[in-house]
Amino acid sequence: MSGALRVGFAFTGSFCTLARTMGALEQTAARWQVQPIVSETVAATDTRFGNAHDFMREMQRICDRRPIESIKEAEPIGPKKLLDVLVIAPCTGNTLAKLAAGIADTSVTMAAKAHLRNGRPVVLAVSTNDGLAAAARNIGALLARKGVYFVPFQQDDPEHKPASLVAVMERIPETVEAALEGRQLQPVLLGPPEG
Numbered sequence: 001m002s003g004a005l006r007v008g009f010a011f012t013g014s015f016c017t018l019a020r021t022m023g024a025l026e027q028t029a030a031r032w033q034v035q036p037i038v039s040e041t042v043a044a045t046d047t048r049f050g051n052a053h054d055f056m057r058e059m060q061r062i063c064d065r066r067p068i069e070s071i072k073e074a075e076p077i078g079p080k081k082l083l084d085v086l087v088i089a090p091c092t093g094n095t096l097a098k099l100a101a102g103i104a105d106t107s108v109t110m111a112a113k114a115h116l117r118n119g120r121p122v123v124l125a126v127s128t129n130d131g132l133a134a135a136a137r138n139i140g141a142l143l144a145r146k147g148v149y150f151v152p153f154q155q156d157d158p159e160h161k162p163a164s165l166v167a168v169m170e171r172i173p174e175t176v177e178a179a180l181e182g183r184q185l186q187p188v189l190l191g192p193p194e195g
Helices: 015-031 040-044 052-063 071-077 093-101 107-116 136-143 169-180
Strands: 006-011 033-038 085-091 122-128 148-150 153-155 165-167
Touching: 006 015, 006 052, 006 107, 015 033, 015 052, 015 085, 015 122, 015 169, 033 040, 033 052, 033 107, 040 052, 071 107, 085 093, 085 107, 085 165, 085 169, 093 107, 093 122, 093 136, 107 122, 122 169, 136 148, 148 169, 165 169
Parallel strands: 006 033, 006 085, 085 122, 122 148
Antiparallel strands: 122 165, 153 165
């Protein structure tokens, strides 16, 4: 795989996972050309996990390009065939539901819809407190959808949050490689983290 591979890396509002996902962005940008994309919520929301402006500035530093942050900016991804693969990390339960239902009302869901129309892979790195509850049906629907691949995920805290799932963000690059070959990295469902 060459450095010419064009990867979209889209962030949604699982704010507690953003810092960890930035490490995965850095890994990905070290190998390939990356276009950051952020949901409108990520672009505008300061939380106890960090300031929106700081996240945006760090994405731009890592990728050497300004993040896409609106539906209008995301729409050309399809007709102009701007990406080879799109990663959505972290991918919230809300975003999973929209993708499963074909809803494109944010910059990230529009990027996915625009990209999928070209028959190119979308890689999802879930981060949701209800992955084994209300979001489970959407994960199931997307697991069966052509062109959609999951970063291996696990229960992050089975004792205190038994329905919560989070992807192993460090495995994004190898999941991208597998997706480009048309295969789901296995096992997709991992045991809980040790320790």
